[in-house]
Amino acid sequence: MSATRIWIKNPLAIFTANQQDAAGGLVIENGVIVELLGAGQAPATPVDSSFDAREHVVLPGLVNTHHHFYQTLTRAWGPVVNEPLFDWLLTLYPVWARLTPRQLALASKVALAELLLSGCTTAADHHYLFPAGLDEAIDIQVEAVRELGMRAMLTRGSMNLGKHDGGLPCQSVVQTAEVILADSERLIDRYHERGDGAQIQIALAPCSPFSVTTDIMRASAEMAEKRDVRLHTHLAETLDEQEFCAQRFGMRTVDYLQSVGWLGPRTWLAHGIHFNQVEIHRLGAAGVGICHCPSSNMRLASGICHTLELEAKGATIGLGVDGSASNDASNMMLEARQALFIQRLRYGAQAITPEKVLGWATRGSARLLGRSDIGELAIGKQADLALFKLDELRFSGSHDPIAALLLCGADRADRVMIGGEWRVIDGQIEGLDIAGLIADHSQAARRLIAG
Ligand SMILES: [Zn+2]
Numbered sequence: 001m002s003a004t005r006i007w008i009k010n011p012l013a014i015f016t017a018n019q020q021d022a023a024g025g026l027v028i029e030n031g032v033i034v035e036l037l038g039a040g041q042a043p044a045t046p047v048d049s050s051f052d053a054r055e056h057v058v059l060p061g062l063v064n065t066h067h068h069f070y071q072t073l074t075r076a077w078g079p080v081v082n083e084p085l086f087d088w089l090l091t092l093y094p095v096w097a098r099l100t101p102r103q104l105a106l107a108s109k110v111a112l113a114e115l116l117l118s119g120c121t122t123a124a125d126h127h128y129l130f131p132a133g134l135d136e137a138i139d140i141q142v143e144a145v146r147e148l149g150m151r152a153m154l155t156r157g158s159m160n161l162g163k164h165d166g167g168l169p170c171q172s173v174v175q176t177a178e179v180i181l182a183d184s185e186r187l188i189d190r191y192h193e194r195g196d197g198a199q200i201q202i203a204l205a206p207c208s209p210f211s212v213t214t215d216i217m218r219a220s221a222e223m224a225e226k227r228d229v230r231l232h233t234h235l236a237e238t239l240d241e242q243e244f245c246a247q248r249f250g251m252r253t254v255d256y257l258q259s260v261g262w263l264g265p266r267t268w269l270a271h272g273i274h275f276n277q278v279e280i281h282r283l284g285a286a287g288v289g290i291c292h293c294p295s296s297n298m299r300l301a302s303g304i305c306h307t308l309e310l311e312a313k314g315a316t317i318g319l320g321v322d323g324s325a326s327n328d329a330s331n332m333m334l335e336a337r338q339a340l341f342i343q344r345l346r347y348g349a350q351a352i353t354p355e356k357v358l359g360w361a362t363r364g365s366a367r368l369l370g371r372s373d374i375g376e377l378a379i380g381k382q383a384d385l386a387l388f389k390l391d392e393l394r395f396s397g398s399h400d401p402i403a404a405l406l407l408c409g410a411d412r413a414d415r416v417m418i419g420g421e422w423r424v425i426d427g428q429i430e431g432l433d434i435a436g437l438i439a440d441h442s443q444a445a446r447r448l449i450a451g
Contacts, residue, residue, distance in 0.1 A: 004030060005045075007025060007037075008026050008050075010054055011053035011057065012057055012401055014026075015355065016060070017060050020377070023037075026058075026377060028383040031420030031421070032197075032380065032382060033382070034379060056389055056414065057389075057404075058387050059119060060362040060363070060375055060377050060385065060386070061122065062120040062361045063120070063123075063124075063362060063368075063369065063374065063375055064120050064319070064332050065268065065318040066124060067126065067320060068323030068325070069111035069125050070323075072107045072111050072441070073099075073103055073106075073107050073449075074445070075325060084301060084302075085240060085241075085300050089168060093173055095451075099131060099134060099448065104140050104141070105140050106441040106444050110441045111125075111324060113148065113429055115332060116429060117416075117424060118334070120332040121374070121384040122150065122152065122369070124155065126157050126205050127156075128158055129157070130173075131172060131173055148429065150199075150423070151199050152199070153201045156183060156202060156203070156205060157206070158212060160174050160177055160216050177213070177215060184220070198371075198373075202229055203369075204231055205232040208233060208234040208235070209235070209245050209248075214260050218261055224266055230267070231262060235271065236269070237297075238274070238302045241253070267286075267289065268316075268369070269288060270320060271290075271302065272291070273304065280313055283313070284312070284313025285314055288315055289315065289318060290368075291320040292360065293321065294338040294342045295327045295338045299327065299328075304343075304345070305343075318360055318365030318368035319335050333405065333413075336360070337409060340352055340357045354406045362376060363375040382419055390404055
């Protein structure tokens with residue numbers, strides 16, 4: 001257990017995500033930040049313990065806003081290594097349709113552990129796969145999150161438009177609207193926590209325009225409004241999707257979003273790439289959140305998100321690693337590095353700074369999830385911290401510690417704290433047998449592919 005009052009003392013560098021000065025570190029009391037200290041300042045009242053952070057760069061815990069944990073079982077799978085989204089999905093659906101509860105448990109644990117080691121403290125997952133026998137997929141994920149002591153936004157995903165009805169997925173992975181909505185209600189009742197410090201939250205997440213009906217989109221929006229939970233989906237990821245919307249709905253993606261009651265501040269979208277200037281204006285005015293997934297967008301050659309235009313019009317930008325079959329890493333620091341580089345290609349080097357991108361990975365991502373208690377270091381916020389050391393070969397000779405994290409490619413936190421508790425110490429997750437997990441998960445992945 002952590003001490004009641006702890007001082008994270010004199011960090012090598014600190015990024016608060018809100019431009020407040022905390023050169024002298026911060027004081028945590030019962031899992032919440034109670035003081036930010038300037039250089040040379042000491043805590044106002046005595047502390048029970050202090051952690052000397054002179055070798056550490058301190059960040060707010062990173063927040064991942066889009067993932068599919070189960071896909072860690074199909075990383076770098078030969079048949080889809082060189083495919084764009086639709087062919088990639090069509091080849092993978094039949095494999096994913098075999099997913100078992102045990103495989104999902106292992107996959108979720110691997111994804112969460114990987115995220116945690118990269119400095120991520122809150123993770124969103126978009127799970128939309130419920131083949132026969134996997135009715136309790138989200139319950140399985142809740143277990144994994146609790147075991148690792150992280151925070152999570154687990155979205156109850158859904159697919160109800162199979163191949164027979166003009167959708168993309170095979171029939172064996174779609175469910176009826178009744179089943180989807182009943183399970184959504186059950187999960188909100190059972191797990192959704194509200195208020196500061198929440199560990200588990202639930203959101204509603206029909207998968208994509210080409211895998212759900214407009215009825216389930218509308219019903220999800222109504223339930224989200226009634227139950228006050230958030231809405232998430234994939235949108236405007238590829239030109240194939242744009243073409244699908246034109247063919248099936250006779251409209252573009254943002255018109256589709258509006259037509260089903262989703263164009264509002266409760267919604268955050270994964271990808272959000274193919275929008276024109278009018279659509280960007282509409283999304284911004286509506287306060288929609290956009291999760292930028294640079295690695296996935298590059299791997300599938302989907303396109304480049306218009307982050308700065310969206311932000312300028314009022315949209316919030318956050319980051320997501322996306323599923324591990326299209327990244328194929330669950331590493332938030334490497335994702336921030338990719339965002340820095342791809343967005344520089346679009347907007348130029350001076351417009352996209354390391355601080356800007358780290359802001360997306362922390363405060364921006366937290367806002368996408370509707371949270372104001374995490375994502376920055378300030379008085380009253382949760383003590384969720386990621387601490388990095390710059391003692392590896394790759395950092396040798398670097399000067400600006402914050403820039404070095406992204407430019408030199410930091411990929412592993414030395415320490416991670418969540419709600420005042422150390423979950424990672426010396427680069428190791430407390431109480432987790434990583435070697436055992438890798439062995440079990442690798443075997444499960446081979447079995448899944450073998451069928
Ligand atoms: Zn995705």
